[in-house]
Amino acid sequence: MKNREIHDLLNRNEHIYILTHTLPDGDAIGSALAWGAALRHRGKKVRIFCPGVIPNKYAFLPGVLEIEDDFPASLPKGIVFVLDCGDMERLDCMEEKVREAGKIVNIDHHATNAYFGDYNIVDNSASATGEIIYRLIRENNMLLDREISLCLYVAIASDTGSFKYSNTTPRSLQVAAVLLKKGVDPSLISRKIFDEYPLSTVFLLRDALATLQLDETHSIAWMSLHEDVLDAYGAKAEEMEGFVNFGKNISGVEVGIFFYHTRKKETKVGFRSKTVDVGEIAAQFGGGGHPRAAGCTIGAREDTIAMEKVIQAVKEALYKKEGLKTVKCD
Ligand SMILES: [Mn+2]
16 A cells, blocks of 8 residues: 555545554554544544553553554545554454444554555554554554654564564664654663563462473473462462463473363463474364464363373374484484
């Protein structure tokens, strides 16, 4: 989509709807708020939607309270910008109403993007959707004040894991440099979105670490928590995010697994891996994901049965990989 087309589209429409995905991350929220603020400054009537809850750690972002969770039917026709979504499923059943509201502009950086928009601005070389929004703002001479810069910085810092992941490029750092010049405080953002956690999270982590176990070769590390423990601390399920890495990051460990047992006799399994394709393992149990990060849900009479099955499958995948290695060495 050319900038002239964006320009025309904006000139012809007064109402703008910005949507982002369920279980929003910093890129989803930061991109939506930045794009919304820039368009508002252009005199547009902007509404921002995100299905589901916005995690508390983003509460410091300007405009976050205006984000609505339910997309109403029969809105005045406008343009719908869908941000950071590989497909429309991520809008959590809002698709039909969304398509009625106007032409869809799909802005995203996922390699798997389904090009579901009437217009598509998809760039998988961008580290974050926030990086694409930055480019649109600059190329169309839109406002880039300190608040918009803050939202864009959160977007890019989130998706690059604070400029640590392999998707960090010279370009993402160049954009970050401009945003810092606009007055963004990187240490404040780091504290808010990466470092701070509620007390309940530390209690949960303590209990999870107490369950840490390893296989005999110390290649697999796993931990577990039951829903009852979360309730005891008044903790939310999202607080367990990242616990699985404590196992995976142990020197010598190849695969970290986290088991969350619900009262419905379901076990939600999170995998993180250094080498083994855990996406394949998760798929064996009806789940999915990426080679290095995946998940699945297993129903079983006993929590231990679900765990044993999963650990056995990981062991088999590890042995298969090691078998291949031996063949190669010969
Ligand atoms: Mn993203």
